[in-house]
Amino acid sequence: MARPLHADIDLDALRHNYRLARDLAPSSQALVVIKADAYGHGAVACARALGGLAPAFAVASLEEATVLREAGVAEPIVLLEGIFAPDELERVDALGLWLVVHSEWQVAALLDHRPRRPVPTWLKVDSGMHRLGFDPARAEAVWARLTACPERVTALHLMSHFATADALDPACFQHQMTTIDALARRLDAPTCLANSPATLAWPRAHGAWNRPGVMLYGSNPLEGGNDAARELRPVMTLRSEIIAVREVASGEPVGYGGRWHAPRPSRIGVVAAGYGDGYDRHAADGTPVLVDGQRTTLAGKVSMDMLTVDLTDLPGADIGSRVVLWGEDPSGARLSIDEVARHCDTISYTLLTGILPRVPRRYRHL
Numbered sequence: 001m002a003r004p005l006h007a008d009i010d011l012d013a014l015r016h017n018y019r020l021a022r023d024l025a026p027s028s029q030a031l032v033v034i035k036a037d038a039y040g041h042g043a044v045a046c047a048r049a050l051g052g053l054a055p056a057f058a059v060a061s062l063e064e065a066t067v068l069r070e071a072g073v074a075e076p077i078v079l080l081e082g083i084f085a086p087d088e089l090e091r092v093d094a095l096g097l098w099l100v101v102h103s104e105w106q107v108a109a110l111l112d113h114r115p116r117r118p119v120p121t122w123l124k125v126d127s128g129m130h131r132l133g134f135d136p137a138r139a140e141a142v143w144a145r146l147t148a149c150p151e152r153v154t155a156l157h158l159m160s161h162f163a164t165a166d167a168l169d170p171a172c173f174q175h176q177m178t179t180i181d182a183l184a185r186r187l188d189a190p191t192c193l194a195n196s197p198a199t200l201a202w203p204r205a206h207g208a209w210n211r212p213g214v215m216l217y218g219s220n221p222l223e224g225g226n227d228a229a230r231e232l233r234p235v236m237t238l239r240s241e242i243i244a245v246r247e248v249a250s251g252e253p254v255g256y257g258g259r260w261h262a263p264r265p266s267r268i269g270v271v272a273a274g275y276g277d278g279y280d281r282h283a284a285d286g287t288p289v290l291v292d293g294q295r296t297t298l299a300g301k302v303s304m305d306m307l308t309v310d311l312t313d314l315p316g317a318d319i320g321s322r323v324v325l326w327g328e329d330p331s332g333a334r335l336s337i338d339e340v341a342r343h344c345d346t347i348s349y350t351l352l353t354g355i356l357p358r359v360p361r362r363y364r365h366l
């Protein structure tokens with residue numbers, strides 16, 4: 001028998017979440033974000049699972065787009081940060097990619113290039129996040145230069161990104177939205193604005209296109225959540241088994257540094273999963289874990305290949321018992337990755353993208 005740790009990827013859940021995103025924004029098209037290997041889920045498998053559903057995909061680099069094209073993914077693919085050097089335009093053209101331009105040098109390179117066919121281009125504007133994009137005051141002039149070159153640039157859209165669409169306090173979001181609305185009206189430009197939280201919570205931000213990412217994988221990005229977010233289904237289940245059980249006396253320490261001490265005579269289960277697999281070493285004592293579909297907690301520091309859980313109140317649990325570290329148990333019990341992330345002082349994005357190559361992915365409902 002092989003090591004029991006697996007990342008099971010439920011592609012039906014991915015399609016369910018995609019349809020939810022689409023139905024929340026019926027007048028928008030979804031630019032499905034599958035950067036970072038689809039947030040750790042496997043970009044090729046996810047793109048294929050959404051074939052015929054998703055109108056376009058988004059990635060972070062030419063390398064990520066190349067993997068998809070070589071696997072036969074034929075839908076439009078947007079490079080969210082555009083090119084990193086002018087010589088990438090040749091490949092952009094050959095692969096038929098769509099481009100974001102966020103900096104003057106990218107605009108100059110694009111207008112210098114003679115593509116086989118005009119490149120669908122998204123002009124990135126900084127509406128307040130202050131990461132990528134043109135200042136709104138300069139955007140009109142850049143827009144005019146791009147629209148003046150229809151043999152190089154086509155299907156121009158305005159793109160911007162929100163810094164706080166997930167937050168309960170709407171002030172910063174509304175300020176960004178006001179800036180973008182004014183610019184889009186002046187340019188009569190179609191927009192692409194909404195990430196997952198804005199797709200879920202801010203219909204005002206739904207443009208010609210949206211850019212849902214993490215919600216497609218079943219994580220709720222909203223501080224507090226809402227009804228739509230509660231309908232998301234987990235796509236990844238990180239699953240393993242109990243490989244050893246021991247009794248420890250009251251007061252005995254468990255694991256590295258003896259961080260956890262048994263508050264009573266306790267039964268400890270050892271799970272085959274550790275930080276060498278990408279399970280976060282910052283997980284605190286008390287982090288929830290499902291054993292045979294029932295909730296229990298992490299007891300002691302996560303090691304490289306193993307972690308320990310408290311089985312004292314689960315007398316039926318033993319060697320071979322099912323363990324779910326996040327996702328869905330066959331009994332139907334669920335453990336939200338967002339809840340696990342809070343116990344690790346992080347966010348679902350880092351847990352999902354952090355699952356390491358030694359964890360075999362198993363795809364369900366191809």
Ligand SMILES: *Cc1c(COP(=O)(O)O)cnc(C)c1O
Nearest residue numbers: 033080161195196211212213214
């Ligand atoms: C990653 C990314 C997204 C998706 O964000 P989520 O919070 O995962 O929905 C959207 N737009 C841009 C520019 C991104 O880089």
